[in-house]
Amino acid sequence: MNSDTNLMEVTIKGVFMVNILGRSVPAVMLEDEEGSLMPIHIGNSEALSINSVLRNETMPRPMTHDLIVTMLERLGTRVESVFIDEKIDNIYYARLRLNKNGSSVEFDARPSDCIAIALRQNAPILINRDIFTDDSINKESFQLSKSVDDFE
């Protein structure tokens, strides 16, 4: 599937705890230029990892995504972009595009890993426009139960 032409860039508003069926789970919030938001539910450790880079925190030991970025840099590779381009059975699929000596190489990955890596390299985060349109939410109706500041 080549959907590059239908990709739009988003920024990351933050990681929030959202209520799903009575359970509080972390979600990373994507935001477009107009301020529309789209949540993607992620795991706890990915939430911590994304949060730590958004806050510029340094851990005593490298987190997994810090290790990835350090390895890629030392191997002379740059993260060109990441893109979330598929949704099947309510699961998002993403890809990470590396640039090595001018050639691009793509890897299947989860959105949470892609976002955690892209933020550490200031690489663009892209998403299929149709997915964003379908899954973006009304800010007012959305209960940001609490910021992940309270999340450990």
Place this chain on the structure above:
Amino acid sequence: MNSDTNLMEVTIKGVFMVNILGRSVPAVMLEDEEGSLMPIHIGNSEALSINSVLRNETMPRPMTHDLIVTMLERLGTRVESVFIDEKIDNIYYARLRLNKNGSSVEFDARPSDCIAIALRQNAPILINRDIFTDDSINKESFQLSKSVDDFE
């Protein structure tokens, strides 16, 4: 610190839930040739990642350590070994040694990431002999509360 001469190889017996101060937390269990065991407490997602490779499970989307190994392979790099060689304030520190075109490059990493990556590449897992001797446990006295089979 060059402690290569004092390193011993261990295998991974599995991931278990152990009781620490009344809380059940995952631990990866290292085992030496004589069957002595040494637990290292790890996070939930690292426990799932190590468990999935021990059981040869394939996930619909690549886990973070699957992504790392795929990237390293495509970038022509091999995991030479990983080693846990320091313990400071009850926290273990480890390093990952890559081999690229015959040269070794080392990266600071957490033991859990090192183990999850090494198992996927059949790379040797080494530990400082003094650390293993100090922290290995008496199997009989140790309560393996339950296997991580029950762990989600």
